[in-house]
Amino acid sequence: MTIDEKQKEIIEEFSVFDDWMDKYSYLIELGNNIQLIDDKYKTEEYIIRGCQSDVWLHAEYVDGIVNFTTDSNAILTKGIAALLVRVLSGHKPANIINADLYFVKEIGLDQHLSPTRANGLLSMLKQMKLYAMAYQAKNS
Amino acid sequence: MCKLHNKLLSNRLVINLNPKILEFKVEQIRKDFPILQQRIYNKSLVYLDNAATTQKPKQVIDTINEYYTKYNSNIHRGVHFLSEKTTLAYENARESVKNFINAKHEHEVIFTHGTTSAINLVAFSYGEKFINENDEIIISAMEHHSNIVPWQLLCERKKAKLKVIPFFSNGELALDELEKLLNEKTKLVAVNHVSNTMGTINPIKKIIEISHNHNVPVLIDGAQGIQHTGVDVQDLDVDFYAFSGHKVYGPTGIGVLYGKEKWLEEIPPYQGGGDMIKSVTFAKTVYNDLPFKFEAGTTNYIGAIGLASAIKYIESIELENIFNYEKELLDYATTKLSTIEGLSIIGYAKEKSCIISFVLDGIHHFDAGMMLDKMDIAVRTGNHCTQPIMDYYRIDGTIRASMTFYNTKEEIDYLYDSILKVKQMFN
Numbered sequence: 001m002t003i004d005e006k007q008k009e010i011i012e013e014f015s016v017f018d019d020w021m022d023k024y025s026y027l028i029e030l031g032n033n034i035q036l037i038d039d040k041y042k043t044e045e046y047i048i049r050g051c052q053s054d055v056w057l058h059a060e061y062v063d064g065i066v067n068f069t070t071d072s073n074a075i076l077t078k079g080i081a082a083l084l085v086r087v088l089s090g091h092k093p094a095n096i097i098n099a100d101l102y103f104v105k106e107i108g109l110d111q112h113l114s115p116t117r118a119n120g121l122l123s124m125l126k127q128m129k130l131y132a133m134a135y136q137a138k139n140s
Numbered sequence: 141m142c143k144l145h146n147k148l149l150s151n152r153l154v155i156n157l158n159p160k161i162l163e164f165k166v167e168q169i170r171k172d173f174p175i176l177q178q179r180i181y182n183k184s185l186v187y188l189d190n191a192a193t194t195q196k197p198k199q200v201i202d203t204i205n206e207y208y209t210k211y212n213s214n215i216h217r218g219v220h221f222l223s224e225k226t227t228l229a230y231e232n233a234r235e236s237v238k239n240f241i242n243a244k245h246e247h248e249v250i251f252t253h254g255t256t257s258a259i260n261l262v263a264f265s266y267g268e269k270f271i272n273e274n275d276e277i278i279i280s281a282m283e284h285h286s287n288i289v290p291w292q293l294l295c296e297r298k299k300a301k302l303k304v305i306p307f308f309s310n311g312e313l314a315l316d317e318l319e320k321l322l323n324e325k326t327k328l329v330a331v332n333h334v335s336n337t338m339g340t341i342n343p344i345k346k347i348i349e350i351s352h353n354h355n356v357p358v359l360i361d362g363a364q365g366i367q368h369t370g371v372d373v374q375d376l377d378v379d380f381y382a383f384s385g386h387k388v389y390g391p392t393g394i395g396v397l398y399g400k401e402k403w404l405e406e407i408p409p410y411q412g413g414g415d416m417i418k419s420v421t422f423a424k425t426v427y428n429d430l431p432f433k434f435e436a437g438t439t440n441y442i443g444a445i446g447l448a449s450a451i452k453y454i455e456s457i458e459l460e461n462i463f464n465y466e467k468e469l470l471d472y473a474t475t476k477l478s479t480i481e482g483l484s485i486i487g488y489a490k491e492k493s494c495i496i497s498f499v500l501d502g503i504h505h506f507d508a509g510m511m512l513d514k515m516d517i518a519v520r521t522g523n524h525c526t527q528p529i530m531d532y533y534r535i536d537g538t539i540r541a542s543m544t545f546y547n548t549k550e551e552i553d554y555l556y557d558s559i560l561k562v563k564q565m566f567n
Contacts, residue, residue, distance in 0.1 A: 028566065
């Protein structure tokens with residue numbers, strides 16, 4: 001599935017929710033079911049600190065593909081982080097670097113990725129792209 | 141006897157004579173605050189983030205609007221009508237503040253950008269004059285970062301030392317420790333009037349008395365104090381008292397440093413610029429008299445005029461009415477929230493302002509804050525710029541509901557119901 005297809009799939013999933021309560025319940029579910037980062041990577045080295053909640057992000061590069069795992073101390077943050085990982089993980093660095101993540105706005109969670117949000121998610125997204133850039137540079 | 145106390149006594153008398161006149165009608169008061177009338181996410185806003193900033197009554201908004209619309213002109217320098225009009229209003233604002241805090245002189249009231257800049261002013265200017273290597277400054281473990289970092293910067297600059305008064309697990313200051321920390325090297329004590337995180341009202345009169353017994357002056361960070369307890373600087377005998385306009389129902393970007401005349405005369409200016417000088421040559425500059433010596437450049441004069449309007453507004457409601465109502469609200473909220481299983485209140489001081497910080501078992505404060513936001517409740521979550529308090533309780537944040545006189549018991553009931561919903565969603 002391409003990044004674009006994954007985004008459309010998520011938009012479709014969220015389209016059934018009428019109100020924020022359902023949407024947040026689903027995020028909690030996503031947060032609870034996410035494949036968590038290996039404990040050995042839950043260290044200072046992999047932490048992205050927000051003012052309110054922290055995110056851990058680990059990346060690995062296997063056969064030209066970048067795989068991400070994540071975790072957070074706040075469950076809503078974890079749910080949104082899970083969506084970012086679902087969309088960007090398993091792709092070539094170039095696709096990750098060029099990805100336009102329109103789904104965030106479409107499902108009404110763009111406020112969580114605004115610079116004023118202190119949850120570390122915007123920094124997480126930047127970090128995901130930076131990993132991709134680093135792997136691409138290493139590869140060329 | 142202090143002026144405020146006199147005022148309170150006289151109010152009580154009036155209340156006894158005619159209870160109807162001064163009856164506190166919160167619904168009536170709420171109408172003065174336009175922002176409380178609007179709907180967020182299509183519901184009525186429940187604003188419980190008053191320790192971060194308070195809302196502004198229309199009287200304050202109208203004053204600011206009027207001055208920008210009709211009278212805006214830079215103060216002190218102009219000879220024309222507008223400048224004189226604004227200068228007069230600005231200096232009248234200084235007089236209002238002087239009366240509000242019962243300072244001895246108007247020139248002891250310095251307008252700043254807020255509490256932070258007032259504390260930084262003292263940390264710089266007092267520090268330049270009086271702090272030397274190995275001197276000590278005492279703060280408390282429940283300070284806001286803005287009453288920690290300026291002193292750390294000063295200590296770095298002057299190779300001085302910072303000492304810290306600890307607090308007990310109920311959120312009360314360990315006052316005995318102050319006595320032990322004070323010595324001949326101590327040059328200043330800087331503590332807050334009210335903790336912005338726990339709501340503890342510190343015994344500042346006692347702190348000042350103990351410190352003065354050792355000939356050490358005291359700065360009080362009044363950012364959370366003055367609007368909930370009132371202040372009489374002469375009765376307190378405080379050396380410096382700092383507060384912010386925007387937390388007293390006035391505009392942002394304006395604050396006050398009260399300083400005793402003798403200190404303000406002795407310490408050097410903080411910033412250089414226009415208005416703070418008498419004469420400038422390349423050989424020598426002669427500084428202006430108080431208070432202008434500390435008001436370099438164009439001040440936020442319309443902010444000051446707005447602050448005076450806010451003071452006038454709360455005085456029209458009567459401070460005692462406000463404080464009594466807030467106490468009632470705090471007691472109601474504490475009792476009600478305490479019944480929620482898994483909710484722990486951080487800070488149980490006997491003397492408390494209307495701030496309730498709490499944590500919920502197994503629920504991250506950010507998650508709770510996000511949920512409450514969607515239920516139209518504005519609370520603050522996180523460490524509230526008091527990381528040492530979080531370290532003490534071994535938590536990384538709290539949910540803080542900070543109330544004021546326009547909040548209602550119905551809003552507390554709604555907060556209670558909403559917390560139960562949050563718990564339901566996460567557990």
